[in-house]
Amino acid sequence: MKLTPPAAAPRAEKRPQPDEHHGIARIDNYAWLRDENWREVMRDPEVLDKDIRSYLEAENAYTEKALEPLAELREKLFKEMKGRIKEDDSSVPSPDGPFAYYTRFVEGAQHPLFCRRPRDAETGEQIVLDANKEAEGEAYFRIGDVDHSPSHRLAAWSADRKGSEYFTVRLRDLETGEDLDDEVPDTSPGIAWDAEGRSFLYTQVDDEHRPLKVFRHVVGTSHSEDTLVYAEKDEGFFVGVGKTQSGKWLVISSHDHQTSEIYLVPADTPETPPKLVAPREDGVEYDLEHDAPRNRFLILTNAEGAEDFRIAEAPEGAPGRENWRDVIPHRPGTLILNHVAYRDHHVRLERQGGLPRIVVRRLADGAEHEIAFDEEAYDLNMGAGYEYETRRMRFAYSSMTTPAEVYDYDLETRERQLRKRQEVPSGHDPADxxxxxxxxxxxxxxxxxxxxxxxxxxxxxxxxxxxxxxxxxxxxxxxxxxxxxxxxxxxxxxxxxxxxxxxxxxxxxxxxxxxxxxxxxxxxxxxxxxxxxxxxxxxxxxxxxxxxxxxxxxxxxxxxxxxxxxxxxxxxxxxxxxxxxxxxxxxxxxxxxxxxxxxxxxxxxxxxxxxxxxxxxxxxxxxxxxxxxxxxxxxxxxxxxxxxxxxxxxxxxxxxxxxxxxxxxxxxxxxxxxxxxxxxxxxxxxxxxxxxxxxxxxx
The missing domain is CATH 3.40.50.1820 (Alpha/Beta hydrolase fold, catalytic domain)
Structure with a gap:
């Protein structure tokens, strides 16, 4: 089938708009397609300028007309792709204290269910959040995050209902299944709970859609009472929040594409003013993990000319750059991508020769071993999980011919347990x-x-x-x-x-x-x-x-x-x-x-x-x-x-x-x-x- 265009394509009106920088003049004939009211359009698409809407709708209609001969093919392709998805699929439950948390889909549903059940049990499921119910009546609905509290009593969940990435955080009581009155609008998706689950940090997005401020919200209060914890003055930086794997520190990260700066807040005293780790220096990136038994931080950084990154250590009480000492020196050609610290092991994902591998380091004596695969091209990812005092981690492997495989891995014995292999219901033979x-x-x-x-x-x-x-x-x-x-x-x-x-x-x-x-x-x-x-x-x-x-x-x-x-x-x-x-x-x-x-x-x-x-x-x-x-x-x-x-x-x-x-x-x-x-x-x-x-x- 040959694609041929319909007779008459839309033609946008030319409205020349001059522009000059550095003495260089430009003319833009189509600048008018940018609605000056674009900020409001992000929140309410109905306010889009009628001339712009008319033009965009004409383009959409033209495209549908052009693709009309492909209607049968599109439907066939859709059914093929849908047939390769296990519609009632679920993730491998991830343990955390008395529960294991997971997501699953119901056959025919567009959105996931977020669930938990008693740890190591096959029954007793509790649906934490049904995204399909929340999406009812919405032209667009996207869950940002569902994050249970350390007490397992509450879950903070966020959703975007316009596609404009302004998320609203709500709190769900996991005993009653009902949402509290708490509602925090205009946020980035993620939050960071304190140690007791009584408050959380979140990032507010401003009218220019810039995440520049971190607030602390106390459960049961109005967001108007939230406390400003950190405000970024440089509009070129993004701010985010997180937590160390140990659960001991809340992390406020401010960064652009080549520079980062981190502040820490004790998770057990979240009202404490944030403490700077190391001041930003142009071109220097770093993030950290907490090695609690040894009272130190493990810092992934490109400082000191480590283009492919190195890992340093610093005392918990004095984490400044003057105290950074190498643990994993810089090795040109071996790029360290990510790392996570458990109580007894430090695990890093790195890429060498263009291929990923996982390296496990025992913290007691520094002994290392790696996890790698033999295919010419493949993908490898590791998940941190929820727990810190564990010797079991999870990783996923796939290639362009091999469906995803999820393994639990014993960091000490090196035993791999296959927990899930991606199913292709319509059939798939990698040998083909x-x-x-x-x-x-x-x-x-x-x-x-x-x-x-x-x-x-x-x-x-x-x-x-x-x-x-x-x-x-x-x-x-x-x-x-x-x-x-x-x-x-x-x-x-x-x-x-x-x-x-x-x-x-x-x-x-x-x-x-x-x-x-x-x-x-x-x-x-x-x-x-x-x-x-x-x-x-x-x-x-x-x-x-x-x-x-x-x-x-x-x-x-x-x-x-x-x-x-x-x-x-x-x-x-x-x-x-x-x-x-x-x-x-x-x-x-x-x-x-x-x-x-x-x-x-x-x-x-x-x-x-x-x-x-x-x-x-x-x-x-x-x-x-x-x-x-x-x-x-x-x-x-x-x-x-x-x-x-x-x-x-x-x-x-x-x-x-x-x-x-x-x-x-x-x-x-x-x-x-x-x-x-x-x-x-x-x-x-x-x-x-x-x-x-x-x-x-x-x-």
């Missing part, structure tokens, strides 16, 4: 597939890892279409993990590939820094090199690749569509950060000040401005043939505002010189993450995959 890890050579000689999966029986002669996924920002690494959804493409002859490009941390922290600020273009050229290599090696061919990315990965999509349009048959850009220059020039937008460390500050630096202007996807749209393009956004998205994809599509449609199709869909009831229900989300994936199949004529 091949997963590979290959390397492309970038323009400057760097090797770019590519993880891929395909059916064993396809011909690798260049005839297969390919979906190539990429992200490449903020140091986020894309795992080579199992996906039930991508099988709908793979089973139809696609090669599904992930390009581990610079801007992530797949090859260490330097892989991140060489794909940011004035080196950002490496991200784009790495992705292009990955596509070229896949074609050269016969996995696909030029012009038979659909590129896919979201958010900052959507910026990647915009950049490569400008730079190498003939390499790609189609581009799928979800919530794409494509209006880079205008957004990073606007300090009033929610995420702009924290972003300057990632992209540069074009307000203060002409060099940053000119470099950003040279790749910003919206600013570099030019008259040329473009691949088929499908852009998706969310009206209440505070991260990538809806007008970015809307402006981009308007400009693309004007500039395109070939017969390709340009589609825009704005979810009028959701934000950055798209639809909140698990099945509604699958329908969104089915729409994207139907587009990919149609443009490659594999529908």
């Amino acid at each position: 597939y091949v997963t590979r890890r290959i390397f492309a050579t970038a323009a400057d000689g760097e090797t770019v890892p590519i993880s891929l999966v395909h059916r064993k029986n396809i011909a690798l002669d260049g005839t297969a279409p390919c979906l190539l996924y990429g992200y490449g920002s903020y140091g986020i690494s894309i795992p080579a993990s199992f996906s039930t959804t991508c099988l709908s493409l793979v089973d139809r002859g696609f090669v599904y590939a992930i390009a581990h490009i610079r801007g992530g941390k797949e090859k260490g922290y330097g892989w991140y820094t060489s794909g940011k600020r004035l080196k950002k273009k490496n991200t784009f050229t790495d992705f292009i090199a990955a596509g070229e290599h896949l074609a050269k090696e016969g996995f696909t061919s030029r012009g038979n690749i659909v590129a896919h990315g979201g958010s900052a990965g959507g910026m990647l999509m915009g950049a490569v569509s400008n730079m190498a349009p003939d390499l790609f048959k189609g581009i799928v850009a979800e919530v794409p950060f494509v209006d880079v220059l205008a957004t990073i020039l606007d300090a009033s937008l929610p995420l702009t000040p924290p972003e300057w460390n990632e992209w540069g500050n074009p307000i203060e630096s002409r060099e940053a401005y000119e470099y950003m202007a040279s790749y910003s996807p919206y600013d570099n749209v030019t008259r040329q043939p473009y691949p088929h393009i499908f852009a998706l956004g969310g009206l209440t998205d505070p991260r990538v505002t809806y007008w970015e994809p809307a402006k981009w599509v308007a400009k693309l449609r004007e500039a395109r010189t070939n017969d390709g199709i340009t589609l825009l869909h704005i979810n009028m009831d959701a934000g950055h993450g798209g639809a909140s229900g698990r099945f509604e989300r699958l329908k969104e994936v089915a729409r994207v995959y139907a587009f990919a199949l149609a443009v490659t004529e594999h529908a």
Whole structure:
């Protein structure tokens, strides 16, 4: 089936708006698509300007008309994907004192149940929260967090009902099943309980959607009485709250993308003023865990030039940087990603040679051993659990062919107990597939890892279409993990590939820094090199690749569509950060000040401005043939505002010189993450995959 556009596409009116920085003038014809009332729109989408609403609705209608011939395929894809999900699935219960906590789904339900039962028992379930009941009558509903108190008497739960990521925290009495009168609006999702469960810390989000203040809420009081515990003065920093695994310390973390600062509050005396661990120093990151028996903190940091991080210790009573002493020295090429301290063991997740592994260290004598796997490409994650005085930890393993496996692991005996293997009800045989890890050579000689999966029986002669996924920002690494959804493409002859490009941390922290600020273009050229290599090696061919990315990965999509349009048959850009220059020039937008460390500050630096202007996807749209393009956004998205994809599509449609199709869909009831229900989300994936199949004529 070949995708053909309807006769008349929407055309946004041109309303030229001039702009000048550093003596450089720009004209933006579509700036009017940004509602000046955008803050109110985040809270109430009904107040959106009627001209903007009319245009967005016209674009949505055009997209539905264009995809109408794919209706049967979309439904088939949705049913396939749904058929690979165990609808009544549940997580492995996680013990905490007298109870074990878990989530489960009811067949046909969109949202999870949060449950507990007596520890080590198979019966006696208590439903802590039924998210389906809470979501009744809501166009959008997303649970942020459900966090039981140390006393197990209460559970704090938060929800976002607009997609704008303003969460409201409520308290549920676990004896009666009823919510208390306590209600704390405009928060980030997470909270941190004190030792007795009588109060908790939370982060308030302001009108610019910036988490800058931490308050303490006492159970049974009005949020208007809450005590301000910490206020961040730098709008470029985010604030969050947490707790050490020992449960002894509440943690207030303030950070941007390259600098962090931590304050501690004793969990048993939460009214104590927060104590600074180490003052912020530009470019120095750290977080910590508590080794209670030895009265010290274990600090993961890149201080002292430890680009791939090291772990230091410091006395509990004097945790300042002058007292940091190495426990795990810096080892270039071995990136420490995360760590957790139990009473007798210290466990860290690290990446070496691009592959993850878990290392267990016995605190009594420093003896270490590692947990690793043999596949060419795989994903490995560890969960801290709730308990501190335990020698059992949990980890999950999967690869692009192997469904997720959850293990309980004895840190002392090294015994693994398989607790759960992901079920694929419609059937899945890993032997039918091949997963590979290959390397492309970038323009400057760097090797770019590519993880891929395909059916064993396809011909690798260049005839297969390919979906190539990429992200490449903020140091986020894309795992080579199992996906039930991508099988709908793979089973139809696609090669599904992930390009581990610079801007992530797949090859260490330097892989991140060489794909940011004035080196950002490496991200784009790495992705292009990955596509070229896949074609050269016969996995696909030029012009038979659909590129896919979201958010900052959507910026990647915009950049490569400008730079190498003939390499790609189609581009799928979800919530794409494509209006880079205008957004990073606007300090009033929610995420702009924290972003300057990632992209540069074009307000203060002409060099940053000119470099950003040279790749910003919206600013570099030019008259040329473009691949088929499908852009998706969310009206209440505070991260990538809806007008970015809307402006981009308007400009693309004007500039395109070939017969390709340009589609825009704005979810009028959701934000950055798209639809909140698990099945509604699958329908969104089915729409994207139907587009990919149609443009490659594999529908």
